[in-house]
Amino acid sequence: MPLVEINNVHKRFGELEVLKGVSLDVEAGEVVVLLGASGSGKTTLLRCINHLETIHDGEIKVAGELVGYTRGKDGKLREEKDAITSAKRARIGMVFQRFNLFAHLTVLENVTEAPVQVLRVPLAEARSRALDLLASVGLKDKAGYYPHELSGGQQQRVAIARALAMEPRLMLFDEPTSALDPELVGEVLETMRRLAASGMTMIVVTHEMSFAREVADRVIMMADGQVIEEGPPAQLFSAPSHPRTKAFLARIL
Amino acid sequence: MVFDSSAFFETLFSSTFLIPALTTLGITFVAMALAIMLGFGGALAALSRYRGLRWLAQGYLGFFRGVPVLVQIVFWYNALPVLTDNAINLPALIAGTIALGLNEGAYMTEIIRSGLISVDPGQREAARALGMTKAKAMRRIVMPQALKVIIPPTGNQFIAMLKTTSLLFAIAVPEIFSTGTNIYSQNFKYFEVLFVVSIWYLALTALLTGLQKLIERRFVIRPRRNTPILAQEHG
Ligand SMILES: Nc1ncnc2c1ncn2[C@@H]1O[C@H](COP(=O)(O)OP(=O)(O)OP(=O)(O)O)[C@@H](O)[C@H]1O
Ligand SMILES: [Mg+2]
Numbered sequence: 437m438p439l440v441e442i443n444n445v446h447k448r449f450g451e452l453e454v455l456k457g458v459s460l461d462v463e464a465g466e467v468v469v470l471l472g473a474s475g476s477g478k479t480t481l482l483r484c485i486n487h488l489e490t491i492h493d494g495e496i497k498v499a500g501e502l503v504g505y506t507r508g509k510d511g512k513l514r515e516e517k518d519a520i521t522s523a524k525r526a527r528i529g530m531v532f533q534r535f536n537l538f539a540h541l542t543v544l545e546n547v548t549e550a551p552v553q554v555l556r557v558p559l560a561e562a563r564s565r566a567l568d569l570l571a572s573v574g575l576k577d578k579a580g581y582y583p584h585e586l587s588g589g590q591q592q593r594v595a596i597a598r599a600l601a602m603e604p605r606l607m608l609f610d611e612p613t614s615a616l617d618p619e620l621v622g623e624v625l626e627t628m629r630r631l632a633a634s635g636m637t638m639i640v641v642t643h644e645m646s647f648a649r650e651v652a653d654r655v656i657m658m659a660d661g662q663v664i665e666e667g668p669p670a671q672l673f674s675a676p677s678h679p680r681t682k683a684f685l686a687r688i689l
Numbered sequence: 690m691v692f693d694s695s696a697f698f699e700t701l702f703s704s705t706f707l708i709p710a711l712t713t714l715g716i717t718f719v720a721m722a723l724a725i726m727l728g729f730g731g732a733l734a735a736l737s738r739y740r741g742l743r744w745l746a747q748g749y750l751g752f753f754r755g756v757p758v759l760v761q762i763v764f765w766y767n768a769l770p771v772l773t774d775n776a777i778n779l780p781a782l783i784a785g786t787i788a789l790g791l792n793e794g795a796y797m798t799e800i801i802r803s804g805l806i807s808v809d810p811g812q813r814e815a816a817r818a819l820g821m822t823k824a825k826a827m828r829r830i831v832m833p834q835a836l837k838v839i840i841p842p843t844g845n846q847f848i849a850m851l852k853t854t855s856l857l858f859a860i861a862v863p864e865i866f867s868t869g870t871n872i873y874s875q876n877f878k879y880f881e882v883l884f885v886v887s888i889w890y891l892a893l894t895a896l897l898t899g900l901q902k903l904i905e906r907r908f909v910i911r912p913r914r915n916t917p918i919l920a921q922e923h924g
Binding site for chain 1: 809811812814815816817818819820821822823825829830833834
């Protein structure tokens, strides 16, 4: 069974249909890169996976469970209780373009907050685990700093550690390096590369083609709210079949 | 002008104002507590995704900010018993405190609402993505950051409230000002008595200002890096 099953998902913002029947399966341990022009619906799709956005049709399952919905006796989807969805979300890590570290908490507190508050991990245990995670992203010496005292690249690595502290079975990355100065991109990609090598299941929206080429098992091309093409990076980059993929790659490579 | 200094000092050092001063402070704190609770409710309603709640908040705001507070005070004390056939007939102290709190709640709604919207929505999103429920994200992540914006104007409102309690003289609540009016209506030493009354308000304002400073030092000033024990231990 795939870890993530996305089935004919439709999503509208008012009149605007942003996802027009997206289907996509992601196997456990797989690294999938989502490509597509601005406005094609990549962010929206990621946010639907952990139910930060509602969907209007279709369904999304993670580890065999619907996220954000229960199926009623009539077969229709109904929004599920916040507490239940939250518990499912806790196992899905998300890394944002703008880091979104908690500004009022230190680096260490950023990483311990959710394990302690959500998973009820004892503080001492959460701390020692947080320090290990910070060490693994090379930031143990910054544990007592506040986010605004760190560079963008450091903040994003903390954000990754914060997500990993919840022991997620799936990590979602939404353009994790596009708010960074060019010289800081490498350190974040390196962290993600090591995470991929450790076997984490990852869905990554990025314009970093080298990352897609070297790390992705599969690349998905989206346009206008639909998946128009997918395949292993070597194939998709060297021999794209859809004209819009060709145009997109020509622009970006 | 003749300044009757003996009347002044006699009034200043008499214990007459002690209980009224405590009454004033008590009304201020209870009314503000009520206002802050209403303000949280009002702000959450104003930002709710349910239109009905937003309308409710808007109506509350519009009404209580639009009607003079003195009118509201007299309403709670004098009009409500008549309106309800004496079913609700509150003592002046309680009627006055409720009136002040309800009115102030409208202002606190606006202050708290602007505090909440000053927090980057990404903070809440990140909290939700980590599995916090709406309530927990609000309590642990959004509210602590909003407080930095909410606390300074709330301090001002506290001090304004301290002085607004003087309006309760209209319904004969024994606070500082009405105590003063009782005295000068007997001895006609208007100036001396008002001078003493002012001194009491100034003293209480100074007290609240000090309290405000303390609280702001604790919550509002951006935390500086505390040379972390952890970084020393493990760094
Ligand atoms: N909250 C929202 N309300 C209304 N429209 C939205 C909202 N979020 C996204 N949209 C619209 O949905 C479409 C898809 O947006 P989305 O952010 O998913 O695109 P994207 O592929 O991530 O683009 P980018 O590369 O610019 O990040 C866009 O047209 C956008 O304007
Ligand atoms: Mg996007």
